[in-house]
Amino acid sequence: MMRSTQGLNAHSLSAAKWIDHGAIQLTAPLPELLKQWEQERLLTPLDRHFALEMSLLHPSDSQQPLFILLCALLSQQLSSQHSCLVLAHIVPLNPMAEQNSHCKISLSLEALTETLQSFDAVGQAGSNKPLILDNGRLYLQRYHQFETSVAASLIRLSGSVSKHSEDASHQEHTQTAKLRSLLDQLFPANLLAPHSLTRNAITTNVITKSEGTQSAATIDWQKVATATALGKKLSVITGGPGTGKTTTVTKLLLLLQMESQQEIRLVAPTGKAAARLSESIKASKARLAKELSTHADVVDDARNRNNQDFLTALGRIPEEASTLHRLLGVIPNSPHFRHHQGNPLRLDLLIVDEASMVDLPMMYKLLSALPEHASLILLGDQDQLASVEAGAVLADICAGLKMPVAPNNLAQNNIASNNQALWQMRYSKEQALRLSALTGFELTPYISDAPKLGDSLCMLMHSHRFKGDAGIGLLASAVNRADLQGILQVWQQGPAELSWLEHSMVVSQTQAKVSEPVNNAGLNLLLEQACQQYGAYLSALNSLASNSDVGTRPSTADIIESFNQYRILCAMRSGDYGVEGINQFVTQALANAKLIKPLQEFYLGRPIIIQSNDYNLGLFNGDIGLILQDEDKPERLMAHFIKADGSLLKVLPARLPSHETCYAMTVHKSQGSEFSRVALVLPPSPSLAQWQLLTKELVYTAITRAKVHFTCLGTQHVFERASSQATQRASGLADRLWG
Numbered sequence: 001m002m003r004s005t006q007g008l009n010a011h012s013l014s015a016a017k018w019i020d021h022g023a024i025q026l027t028a029p030l031p032e033l034l035k036q037w038e039q040e041r042l043l044t045p046l047d048r049h050f051a052l053e054m055s056l057l058h059p060s061d062s063q064q065p066l067f068i069l070l071c072a073l074l075s076q077q078l079s080s081q082h083s084c085l086v087l088a089h090i091v092p093l094n095p096m097a098e099q100n101s102h103c104k105i106s107l108s109l110e111a112l113t114e115t116l117q118s119f120d121a122v123g124q125a126g127s128n129k130p131l132i133l134d135n136g137r138l139y140l141q142r143y144h145q146f147e148t149s150v151a152a153s154l155i156r157l158s159g160s161v162s163k164h165s166e167d168a169s170h171q172e173h174t175q176t177a178k179l180r181s182l183l184d185q186l187f188p189a190n191l192l193a194p195h196s197l198t199r200n201a202i203t204t205n206v207i208t209k210s211e212g213t214q215s216a217a218t219i220d221w222q223k224v225a226t227a228t229a230l231g232k233k234l235s236v237i238t239g240g241p242g243t244g245k246t247t248t249v250t251k252l253l254l255l256l257q258m259e260s261q262q263e264i265r266l267v268a269p270t271g272k273a274a275a276r277l278s279e280s281i282k283a284s285k286a287r288l289a290k291e292l293s294t295h296a297d298v299v300d301d302a303r304n305r306n307n308q309d310f311l312t313a314l315g316r317i318p319e320e321a322s323t324l325h326r327l328l329g330v331i332p333n334s335p336h337f338r339h340h341q342g343n344p345l346r347l348d349l350l351i352v353d354e355a356s357m358v359d360l361p362m363m364y365k366l367l368s369a370l371p372e373h374a375s376l377i378l379l380g381d382q383d384q385l386a387s388v389e390a391g392a393v394l395a396d397i398c399a400g401l402k403m404p405v406a407p408n409n410l411a412q413n414n415i416a417s418n419n420q421a422l423w424q425m426r427y428s429k430e431q432a433l434r435l436s437a438l439t440g441f442e443l444t445p446y447i448s449d450a451p452k453l454g455d456s457l458c459m460l461m462h463s464h465r466f467k468g469d470a471g472i473g474l475l476a477s478a479v480n481r482a483d484l485q486g487i488l489q490v491w492q493q494g495p496a497e498l499s500w501l502e503h504s505m506v507v508s509q510t511q512a513k514v515s516e517p518v519n520n521a522g523l524n525l526l527l528e529q530a531c532q533q534y535g536a537y538l539s540a541l542n543s544l545a546s547n548s549d550v551g552t553r554p555s556t557a558d559i560i561e562s563f564n565q566y567r568i569l570c571a572m573r574s575g576d577y578g579v580e581g582i583n584q585f586v587t588q589a590l591a592n593a594k595l596i597k598p599l600q601e602f603y604l605g606r607p608i609i610i611q612s613n614d615y616n617l618g619l620f621n622g623d624i625g626l627i628l629q630d631e632d633k634p635e636r637l638m639a640h641f642i643k644a645d646g647s648l649l650k651v652l653p654a655r656l657p658s659h660e661t662c663y664a665m666t667v668h669k670s671q672g673s674e675f676s677r678v679a680l681v682l683p684p685s686p687s688l689a690q691w692q693l694l695t696k697e698l699v700y701t702a703i704t705r706a707k708v709h710f711t712c713l714g715t716q717h718v719f720e721r722a723s724s725q726a727t728q729r730a731s732g733l734a735d736r737l738w739g
């Protein structure tokens, strides 16, 4: 329906006569057309087989072609990560989005809906039919169940008070005062020095009604998010990179640990993201410990006692994070997990980081396995790329907070204010008053009659990592708003944090064809950069090979760390400017610079990325490893991986599951990772199929992987068009959550 028509050749079918089947007209029998669409890559082989299998569920009457076509379209939507087929999105004159249509639907939307309802294989919500038609959306029964169940669980959790809040409810006033004082201590008012736990800062934090309402910028949303999570079984803390999600959760865990010992688990969708979460929690704990011990108050003994209690509780906060798969208990060769509704997880609080990567089926499995009494905290960035599989769960959860604002109305130079203009917190009156009492901030301006889900959400808007007026943050913010003028301004200002490399493709006059990549000056500059950046890692490696002094040798972990300073990210996999092409160019450039000797498949220094799960070895899709000398047996090369728990895993190269070289990786695979320096490669002249992958979420995700410097190899046209194209995932989840 929304697929590419690239490669479509003028086929003999276009000359054929239309055959009338009542509800649809075709230029050839449908099975032939399905084959043709598969060849033209408008359908996957799975889509075609699914449609043909489903045809068995419908009598071979005049309506059967319509039924088969809708099944093919539904499967096509699922293959494109949508959760359902929205009937109103079907283009009747060209439902398959062909160059020359071979199929037409001659029914109005109402008639199409009525016809579908009359089919035996299609049922309403709650029925046990293979296909479900619900509110203009056609679902596979399973996906309908995922969606309705996820919505019901999230609504139930957001309407329930947390165990912590339940325990405290019988002594509400004293409890509120106590919590308020603890929150004030952890979140002092001075926003310019938010970590300084000084008495002055605390007292200025108390805001009375008479002082008027603060602007959103003066509200410490980290404090509000903590107060939210203390009261609700569901809390969703979202925000861009460096907005303090981990810092907030660490303070929340600290408060929870002061009250009672809870079974807390930390998880993330990938091993890399889990390892990062672990590191961030450790770093955040260390920062907090330092602040607490250095800010002993000479005047206030009670406060010092609190600090001591904080420090003790800090020690109890768990640091280890695992993957979602590990938490749920993988059963090899089975789509099911060991933990489910009948065998729930044993925990009181589950924290899921990088929640934007969690797809709809996974969210369903996770929520099903959550015990009745437990609380759930989702952390993530709703603006990042949606999950690799169906759904955009985090974006749907946050959808109700989105403001309908034209980008041109926004201030151009401040991330915080821009993001505030895009989003608006929505609380029930009860929640706004409760949060105001706990935090001292006036939150009544955020009262809305939106559904209760709003009570569980908190969006952090101020990035502490990127300065609002510096390059990476400004560019990320402009891309996020699809603000083309803002994007141009940022590049024109030429900040030191950003480098632009223009594809210089010479178009041959005779062949009207762009030149070979080898003549692309932009690509050559990128390869120079790659040799310089990877050169630091490879030089360290080469000197290691000739250094036998254990005292001065860098450790394997140091080597892996130095590789992780830089990464090239590609928008797509195949082609000269996809992962495959760029990896070949970089390998060649590094070999020419004598930094590597790629004489055999597994050469010293080759980075690899795993492409499938191997539960026996403990390696998962997306794990990145380096081919290095085995410290125990230097004469042999082993693939080295750092696991989520920080341990080193060594694997004989011959035993590796499918993998590829990883000087360059896709933006999708980079989610959950960060690098000091990032280079994004956009194709110079994308095909129709490639344009569909080039979205603002992809560009935003690539930019925000960079901590220190971001380079883009591209053309202005491609960068701008990609930045103005938002991902649309067909789903009914946002409607179910927000009504």
Ligand SMILES: Nc1ncnc2c1ncn2[C@@H]1O[C@H](COP(=O)(O)OP(=O)(O)OP(=O)(O)O)[C@@H](O)[C@H]1O
Pocket: 193, 194, 195, 222, 239, 240, 241, 242, 243, 244, 245, 246, 247, 248, 280, 284, 287, 464, 465
């Ligand atoms: N209120 C604050 N004031 C000053 N610095 C802060 C504040 N909150 C967080 N930071 C700093 O910002 C940096 C990022 O914080 P943190 O890791 O908590 O953000 P995050 O949203 O979890 O980031 P990521 O998206 O990368 O996981 C840290 O160095 C932290 O010390």
